[in-house]
Amino acid sequence: MSTDVSRPAPVPAPTDAGSPAPELPDDVRARLYETMVLSRTFEEAILREYHADKGPGFDIGKGLVPGEMHLSAGQEPVAAGVCAHLTTDDAVTATHRPHHFAVAHGVDLKKMTAEIFGRETGLGRGRGGHMHLFDPETHFSCSGIIAEGYPPALGMAFAFKRRGTGGIAVAVTGEGAANQGAFHESLNLAALWKLPVVFVVEDNEWGISVPRTASTSVPSNAVRAAAYGIPGERVEHNDVDAVYAAAERAVGRARAGEGPSLIEVATLRMWGHFEGDAQGYRADLESVSALDPIPLYETRLREAGVLDDAAVARTKEQATEKVEAAVAFAKDSPVPDVADVMKHVFAEEDR
Template identity: 65%
Template sequence: MGELDRLAMYTQMVRIRQYESRIMQEYHADKSPAWDIGAGLIPGEMHLAAGQEPAAVGVCAHLKKGDAITAPHRPHHFALAHGVDMNKMTAEIYGRTGGLCKGKGGHMHLFDPENHFSCSGIIAQGLPVACGQALAFQRKGTDNVAIAVTGEGAANQGAFHESLNLAAVWDLPVIFVIEDNDWAISVPKDASTAGASNADRAAGYGMPGVRVEDNDVEAMYEAAGAAIDRARAGDGPSLIEIHTLRLFGHFEGDAQAYRPELATVNERDPIPKYAATLQELGELTDDQIASIQADADAEVDAAIEFAKASPEPAPEDALLHVFA
């Protein structure tokens, strides 16, 4: 495990939050007054990860060149924390030719082979792919690891259980990261899941399972570091479930009428909490808070400008890239 860099983790969380907040603004900006999900500069479903920054930042702080991530339909925080180019990612979300996937993927299908980053919009189905990436690392004799990210709702899918079993049977260098944000769209965990903790489910496969409470970035950092060290050393897979927070709706446009704790959600925001911790430790000044925020604002604004300046694809481009 490397040295804990608190300022870097805080900065990364702020950067992600600024990104998600601005994408939310941009997404809604030209969809009013008659809201239409397919309209506007950013069309389609939009699943934002504000509040879930500790999950991505705590894990990605340990990753190195060649390590892979498969993210689910809510992928931006892991993409940014893993070093995916913000400009190209934003252009992809805007459906432009300068995007990561030339406008073919969109926000749920971000592919960055240089960083071994991919997503799948199908619940839990990215996990088997991550196992395959881990299998490739194992076969090539590298010490790279694959991070398989999914939500707690996905843990009721067969693909989740097949992946845990395969990873355990083959001792794959894969770390399953479960983001438990309490809600599978509108269904609470206790109505959907037998056995409250997915860390427990790991035990059924002979795999260490850890649950990180309180959306705590440093606890996530430490658990992920231990799991990643273990995988790199050839000791096999682990599972980390973090109790995190979906600050926004399942997707943009979700009124969240089903969510009784909605009024108090902002009180659980992990970023101000972490800022307070760092200030208490004397590792973060007010000036730094302001400059980190200003840098994030500028970077995100530039990425949005980049995206908007990138040309739209031509209709006939749809026929390209079916086959290599």
């Protein structure tokens, strides 16, 4: 007795988007720049407020923003390029370094900032903090657990597929998490069920203080996609135009019912793994500022005639206005009442 098992379609070989990105329309490139500037402006403001009252010395528990803080400066091209293809009906699950994706996906800045400050007006009423942002309005979530966002993204993609909404899920993680079981389990199940998911790996070369070369047996996680019968693509040089183009292909494939794809982006962690990280393990710190993707992209857009002095100034002024309004909102919001410590944490029955 034989069983007829249909053969899957050939899997495209992993591609390397290291070649120059295709020329995008001027308005698209301007919007990508605006998203990146807004994200960086937000991170700089959080950096300022986080460190404002941590002394004397460095007490992680002190101040308006207590606890750990992981900022995404340098990784803005990944979020801007991917989220440019999404709507708030699509889902994004991010990492413990989540702000750039939250900004790019349209999470309310005021509510997000209030949550980071631990205020009652925050996304989670101040209970979650910056690593546990949850916004049902935009289908956005993140977690401090490595690779935790991959399985929930599958659940949302499964729901979108069953409901026929046309929505997709984007699951984001770092290159270190690609060695976790949840990463491989998720790729396998998404491929098996042909779910509308785009897996995004941000390769900033460091898993806390461990370099990628010391932890991962392959030079690119994009090659791992083929093991699960799905396309994999690596984007080099932190190039937002190339990320945009790669995401366009992957998102289009997911929306067309063709299943998941994986994109890995060679990006940059400009600051420490967390605020307070002395980064003594990094020998490349002196060269990092020269790789800052925002001034590099700004220069490219100026040379292409997309930006001029007035446009750059306007973009930065608008970003600053939005961010400072969000910070002011957070500072003016009440802290949760200690008597309500158990509220909004567990499900409550109507009585």
